[in-house]
Amino acid sequence: MARLYPPVTEEVLSAFCLSYDTTGKKTGASINISFNLNRAVANAEIAGIALRLRTISTNQYVITENIEINPNTGLSEGIALAYSLDDGTCTFAITAENNPEALNALKVGQYYKAQLAFIGVTGIIGYWSTVATIKCVAKPTVAIANYAANDVNIFTNEILGEYIQDTSTGDSSEKVYSYRFQLFDSQNNLLDDTGVQLHNSSNDVNSNSSTDEYYCYHELNEGESYFLIYSITTINGLAVSSPKYHVIVAESIDPEEDITLMVSTGLEKDTYNRGIPTGGFPDWQPWEEGLIKIYPDLNDRIANNIDVTGANKAISGNFIILRSSSKDNFRTWQEVRRFRLANEKPYTKIIYDYTVEQGITYRYAIQQFNR
Numbered sequence: 001m002a003r004l005y006p007p008v009t010e011e012v013l014s015a016f017c018l019s020y021d022t023t024g025k026k027t028g029a030s031i032n033i034s035f036n037l038n039r040a041v042a043n044a045e046i047a048g049i050a051l052r053l054r055t056i057s058t059n060q061y062v063i064t065e066n067i068e069i070n071p072n073t074g075l076s077e078g079i080a081l082a083y084s085l086d087d088g089t090c091t092f093a094i095t096a097e098n099n100p101e102a103l104n105a106l107k108v109g110q111y112y113k114a115q116l117a118f119i120g121v122t123g124i125i126g127y128w129s130t131v132a133t134i135k136c137v138a139k140p141t142v143a144i145a146n147y148a149a150n151d152v153n154i155f156t157n158e159i160l161g162e163y164i165q166d167t168s169t170g171d172s173s174e175k176v177y178s179y180r181f182q183l184f185d186s187q188n189n190l191l192d193d194t195g196v197q198l199h200n201s202s203n204d205v206n207s208n209s210s211t212d213e214y215y216c217y218h219e220l221n222e223g224e225s226y227f228l229i230y231s232i233t234t235i236n237g238l239a240v241s242s243p244k245y246h247v248i249v250a251e252s253i254d255p256e257e258d259i260t261l262m263v264s265t266g267l268e269k270d271t272y273n274r275g276i277p278t279g280g281f282p283d284w285q286p287w288e289e290g291l292i293k294i295y296p297d298l299n300d301r302i303a304n305n306i307d308v309t310g311a312n313k314a315i316s317g318n319f320i321i322l323r324s325s326s327k328d329n330f331r332t333w334q335e336v337r338r339f340r341l342a343n344e345k346p347y348t349k350i351i352y353d354y355t356v357e358q359g360i361t362y363r364y365a366i367q368q369f370n371r
Contacts, residue, residue: 004045004118004126007035007088013114013132014237017139018106020169026103028095029136035088035116035129048119049080049090053102053112056133062105062112063094079119090116108138108171135236138170142240144230145211149243152225152342154316159214161230161242172207175199177235181214184227184244191226192218199232220249223316248316248342259346261321261364264293292353294321294336296346296366316342317368321351326361333365 016031031051037043053063063078083090094102112135115128145160147153163176176199183192194214204210212230220226225248231241296319320338324330337351356362 003124004120005038005040006127006129007049007116007118008038009033009035009114009116009129009132011130011132012237013134014239015135015137015174015234017238017240018108018136019139020166024169026096026106028093029103029106031092031094031114031134033090033092033114033116033134035090037085037088038118041118041126043085045120046085046118047121047123049083050078050117050119050125051080051090051092052078052115052117052128053134056111056113059113060105062102063092063099106136108136108169109173111135135174137174137234137236137238138165140165140170140174140234140238140240142230142232142242144228144242144245147228147245147247149245151246153245153247154318154340154342155216155220155226155228155247155249157216159216159228159230161212161214161232162209163211163232164209167208170208174234174236174238175201175204176210176212176232178233179212180231181212182229182231183216183218184229186225186227188227191220192216196233222249224249259296259298259366261366262295262297262347263364292356292362292364294351294353294364295349298346315344315346320367320369322365322367323353324363324365330363336364338369 013033016029018029019027021027031053033051051063052061054061078092080090081093094106096103111133113131114134115131117128118126120126141162141164143149143162143164145162159181161179161181165171165174178196179194179199180196181192181194182190185191197212199210199212201210212232214230225246228245228247229241229243231239233239298315318338318340321336322333323336324333336353336355339349339351341349353362
């Protein structure tokens with residue numbers, strides 16, 4: 001059977017990532033290459049796609065056309081792990097399991113010559129494509145500042161996207177070229193999209209990181225969930241996206257007007273006659289258990305005599321519990337605990353102050369702060 005004509009690629013390919021573990025050891029590389037199907041080749045003739053890679057400076061092969069399957073894993077670094085003829089994309093994985101020599105030979109910041117070839121249904125590798133250049137870079141961190149990927153975050157109108165290259169294993173020469181922010185509702189409908197924007201490198205504060213700003217002018221509803229993504233493309237075509245952050249719009253709450261601290265000095269069942277208005281600063285002394293139990297609640301719920309276990313309006317925001325004592329005549333306030341409510345009922349946030357002393361009187365207050 002005749003050898004298949006090669007795929008058609010760009011002369012310069014998008015950079016690929018080399019990953020490291022926390023100790024700085026290489027763990028693998030993922031190479032994604034786009035191509036166009038040769039018109040002389042039918043989809044039914046193709047059983048796979050092969051890659052060969054060699055250094056530009058020394059012409060030394062990192063991945064050769066002599067493809068061998070690793071008997072322990074059934075994998076080969078030279079055969080595409082996944083590919084789509086319809087989309088014209090293929091992915092190659094280089095790991096310590098399928099080829100530790102190739103992984104060890106890859107260097108961050110190095111440029112390589114890359115070529116693709118179709119593998120026929122009989123297993124014969126076709127003609128190799130024209131040489132293209134591709135750069136190896138360290139996998140960067142792309143994130144939104146002060147947001148947690150596995151948590152519900154309080155949404156603010158001013159968002160800061162961060163691109164960070166590790167100072168020890170990263171590639172400080174790989175800069176951001178463009179960026180994009182996208183905001184989705186809970187049904188994954190796109191609400192706001194900056195489109196692709198050119199990164200302003202004049203605002204970069206150091207060589208290993210950069211930031212991009214996003215201002216949301218879309219009107220969002222309090223208490224509803226939204227999702228935000230920050231994406232970047234580097235100067236060598238590497239495309240990386242942040243996690244899909246779950247965000248919620250915090251309800252406007254004035255702690256001094258809307259929230260009461262419920263306080264008890266023991267482990268027994270709490271009742272509403274222990275409700276303490278924040279502004280009044282009543283005095284509390286700990287019982288023999290050596291603790292004071294505190295939780296916030298909404299004044300309108302207390303005024304309506306709703307039982308503590310009943311339904312309650314959920315709120316969002318960042319709060320801090322403060323404490324003063326008779327030891328210095330209540331002149332100074334100390335932080336007891338910070339906590340966050342993300343569309344939660346406030347009375348479910350129970351706080352124990354274990355640092356109290358017998359014979360000392362305490363006063364508690366609550367404030368809201370921006371994360």
